[in-house]
Amino acid sequence: MDNPFLVEVTRGQLVESRHRGSVSVVDADGGIVLSIGDVDRRVFPRSAVKALQALPLLETGIADKYGLTDEEIALACASHSGEPDHARVAAAMLAKAGRDVSCLECGTHWPMGEAAARQLAASGKTPSALHNNCSGKHAGFICLACGLGDDPRGYVSAGHPVQRRVREALEEITGACHTDDKSGIDGCSIPTYAIPLPSLAFGFARFGTGHGLSGEGKAAAERIRKAVARHPFMVAGTGRFDTKLMEILGERAFVKVGAEGVYCATFPELGYGVALKADDGHARAAEAMMGALALRFLPMSDNEREAVSALAQPVFKNWNGIEVGGIQVSPTLMG
């Protein structure tokens, strides 16, 4: 089955590039709200499920044991740009577990945010693992290990108690088996398990509503959603789509990007979960798709609608500020 064209990139009067994709929107009872394209094909959710991977940290009471703040909980769900505040909060999380940067097993890279990378270079420094876009998630994993009395070393391995708990949490909330034969290794070295989009969307519908979750699970999901809504900068960074969308919509939309064109979301007031993938893995397509779904489903004021439209269907300007083209979402998706 060929996925349809969902996003067009124009230049002048012509379509320059086109993106295909698939979309699943599901309610908390598992009812299909919207299905576009081949949604049965398994996809690696990558970083789009970081909020679900953070559930055990809250459900076990360890976040409270260490007194994690809302900023820190938001950073545990982040693919951040490596700005100074992101690195600072990651270090604070590790300190609460009595650990430091040397425990991080995510690897080191220059800040994902280009301005942050240049700022770090201009200060004469080089990056540490705290600047890795996943450092908050990993700091959360280390808190989980230490809080449970486990040795955090090797916490990225599938067999470590941390990853076993994370996998169980993902299986429980999505209802999908996370099997070794459908697994891969993520950029930050932890396992990632390919599952169909409707299972992902179902997991996010439950994350957004608490339906079908235990009391601890429901409270954990709510705490994470509220923490991120209060600190949308922490989950992404300056100028990033997730940060900007949640700055506009607050608790009404929880959205999280993953690598390779995956996006997940929940719109709690509607009880919907969303999962989508751009076939080609292009982030600009996935962002446009997610923005379009927010516009399609969520009631918004005129000002909100204008702001979200500018995110979903941006205009391209060149280095001289001349308008040269833009991104348009197909009516199939926009509804």
Next chain:
Amino acid sequence: MDNPFLVEVTRGQLVESRHRGSVSVVDADGGIVLSIGDVDRRVFPRSAVKALQALPLLETGIADKYGLTDEEIALACASHSGEPDHARVAAAMLAKAGRDVSCLECGTHWPMGEAAARQLAASGKTPSALHNNCSGKHAGFICLACGLGDDPRGYVSAGHPVQRRVREALEEITGACHTDDKSGIDGCSIPTYAIPLPSLAFGFARFGTGHGLSGEGKAAAERIRKAVARHPFMVAGTGRFDTKLMEILGERAFVKVGAEGVYCATFPELGYGVALKADDGHARAAEAMMGALALRFLPMSDNEREAVSALAQPVFKNWNGIEVGGIQVSPTLMG
């Protein structure tokens, strides 16, 4: 017509993302060597035709009048990474025409090469228009204007004598009309004209062989090809695909990337011109496609084949150096 899948991106045992595209390989008589997908759809060649846009600078004798070196001629065809040597050579070209950076109308951006951007920031400096990836092409345009006795101001406009000559050169070598209704504005503010891939490929077959060109045109094409083969660093930069491929293959392959997944090339010893586009505009797909075509058509030693294969079908490692997946080209393309 749906373009076929030509490139797959894998993670673990699964295909994570897929790219479709179209390809045209044509000989210098216009004979079709290979045609994949919808090649009649017009595409903006963007920076892939910079070498053809540089022809008037050579054909008019102005490159010789100003004593442009091979490095400078190569930079006139570049989408460079903004490394110090690129900026230095662009400034030298302008000086030969009695001008300086203030004449550049390409706009200013931080170096496209991330390491170069950090290096510039670490030195406490900010970028100038010399760091714009198109600065060499624009310096060439300014040399052309000054050499012809025209005022260079406004040289980026479609109506300026420079752009009129560039458009005529493109029309002559490709045989395709460059019409205003199929035009757009490129990232560096000059016009770009959408034409079909076979016309682009035909232009590059003639660029590679000189067939059908005037004496001046043939000499200009040969001079550009040899200049780039001697200085492949100048047309791209450290670690870039074009630079690495031409370091391996020398004069046997002239390749040039364009934005939005376009690539053009000529394999002079075969008399072939190549033009391709990844539907979604992803550079990784276009690079894999171009690498595959080089492997398919060009005779190579075992060492060369191994090196080009590593460019065409790279293995992905994560931040910890763990192999997590890679890029594979489809048999349709690899032949």
